[in-house]
Amino acid sequence: MARPKSEDKYNALLAATITVCSELGLEAPTSKIARTAGVAEGTLFTYFKTKDELLNHLYLELKKEMGQVMLFNYPRTLTLHKRMYFVWSKYINWGAHNPDKRKVMGQLSVSDRITAESRAAGRVIFSEAAVLLDECLKNSKIQNSSCAFISAMMLAMADTTIDFIIREPVEAEHYCNAGFDAFWRVLAND
Amino acid sequence: MARPKSEDKYNALLAATITVCSELGLEAPTSKIARTAGVAEGTLFTYFKTKDELLNHLYLELKKEMGQVMLFNYPRTLTLHKRMYFVWSKYINWGAHNPDKRKVMGQLSVSDRITAESRAAGRVIFSEAAVLLDECLKNSKIQNSSCAFISAMMLAMADTTIDFIIREPVEAEHYCNAGFDAFWRVLAND
Amino acid sequence: MARPKSEDKYNALLAATITVCSELGLEAPTSKIARTAGVAEGTLFTYFKTKDELLNHLYLELKKEMGQVMLFNYPRTLTLHKRMYFVWSKYINWGAHNPDKRKVMGQLSVSDRITAESRAAGRVIFSEAAVLLDECLKNSKIQNSSCAFISAMMLAMADTTIDFIIREPVEAEHYCNAGFDAFWRVLAND
Amino acid sequence: MARPKSEDKYNALLAATITVCSELGLEAPTSKIARTAGVAEGTLFTYFKTKDELLNHLYLELKKEMGQVMLFNYPRTLTLHKRMYFVWSKYINWGAHNPDKRKVMGQLSVSDRITAESRAAGRVIFSEAAVLLDECLKNSKIQNSSCAFISAMMLAMADTTIDFIIREPVEAEHYCNAGFDAFWRVLAND
DNA sequence: AATGAATGAGAATTCATTCAT
């Protein structure tokens, strides 16, 4: 191989996309992304055939990162409540500390540029977490709604929580707990 | 000259924006919007100075419509639970039956083209509903969290509910109720 | 109509394409063509959707021009020999006096950018001349080969003749006659 | 370093250029040519300094091949008519059986990328054949036109003939003979 | 006011060529 494709550049391009798109939206020019990544305009296209491919890769990378954050060091042996809180707080923290990634993720999620395949793959990445939640719920008395619905609710509530934390960072802990309590009440019907 | 001459054309342009942008995203060309509205390319710019102005107006119109839907015929005298369910179901129904508007609204909400002023104005429009919610909550034992936080949770949960209804329309009623029950549990602490 | 599309600009663009492409080949940039035509870069694309469309239109315009030149004032009543010479000399003269058009036509003829439709249409334009030739031949003793073959031979011989005239303009008349004599011998078997 | 190291690669590159350019025209990317030749993108440029050099070399190689085909086994002792027919049929056959080479040659011939030097060299290559023709003509009563003119006519007529053969391969022999008869009539004035 | 042609500043790519490996 002449010069192997550099992992560094690949990552720099994804990072630059986050930086630039969080400021300018997904329509940010590829030229600016390349410049931010410190590579030539054309180089972007040796790593990603098209801008859409770049965006779809970024979508999956972010999904993966989020999945890993939520599952890393997951305390399998604790109570349902504690395990749930673990996942919740990891997600909240990631979102609160990575506002750029979160913003871009929000735009990618509603964009037409993300293909059905990418969305499916993204769901697969999260299915681990979903399975986890599934098990939690199966082993509990909770069974009022579909699992997917509960998962989606959890994400929506967590996102709302993050929004408030970003707006009022000093209240981070308060919102994190209040949000989780609310979610727990959603689960815990009797 | 917010609305020169023809109210019809103003509305046709907003409607066309919804149609076109729900399909092509916010980057849909103004020429296509104008054509869909049945006016000339240049005419769009006598109604809206720029494309961003068009988008911001649309944002506010949609916010207003949603607010009106939720508050129209609001049953002031019923129980808190019933009043809440009223608002909830109105919102759910609007979203489920106006997927285009909802899709565009989702993109506008995360877009950089919507100014801080528009967002503030949007909140004002909803503040009516918020006030309502506020009163509800004040007069109840519920006081664990800020009112804005609860409102936001409600919207997030409602949006999630609508997503599921759009995917499985036959289960509309089930999801509408299950979602509301979940939200009610969020409110009803102790 | 706001501003009608200008015939002048349309023609200026075709003329500019001839000028620029005769110098730079068909890959000449549209920006240079537009500049030469005295219009903005974008304007080219209001007259021709794509560069290929421009090229195909040019192809047909040139075919048409050539056809008209060859048939204008055609002397129906003269002898076969004289009518043939008329057509021949018109074609020769057009080519010798329009080297740019001829050069571009040569490139268009072998280019993949000219569609099958354009080629067919081009043939239709010439079919008038072909019909003419056809009649000539039918009414004569000549019948050794297909008419299309004879026509093609005539064009090829004429093109060769033009090449020599362009290289040695003072010998124009000589080559024109020598070429025609040669062609006449092709026709007049036995 | 016209041909560094591997004659194979040099030839593979020329062959690939024929294949690729017959399909995509002379603007075919060098990367595709290299890939088709089975070498790396950069390697092309160790064999040819620039793309234009590659194209000019190809032009000359094809000219040479055509010249060789026409002169190989040339029957010096036969009659003028038979020798002429020999050359004619060789050329016709080469063209009819090498449509890709012929197509590319057609594009090279009208391209600005072929330098005056290459064209001159091409003529030199053919001058052998021309000399031959010259001798033929000198020794005959034929002298009405310049020899170059006759040669050019012959080529033009042969090319036209090949066109028809490619379109109607079953009529190959018919066209080959009809074309030659026509050419012979061009020569044989009395 | 309405029209739609005209504008020209970008936009995403492409590609011949260079150069590190």
Added chain:
DNA sequence: AATGAATGAATTCTCATTCAT
């Protein structure tokens, strides 16, 4: 010598906006 990643100028085409009619 061979490789293929890196480069950045150049290209076609788009599109918000202006402006003559």
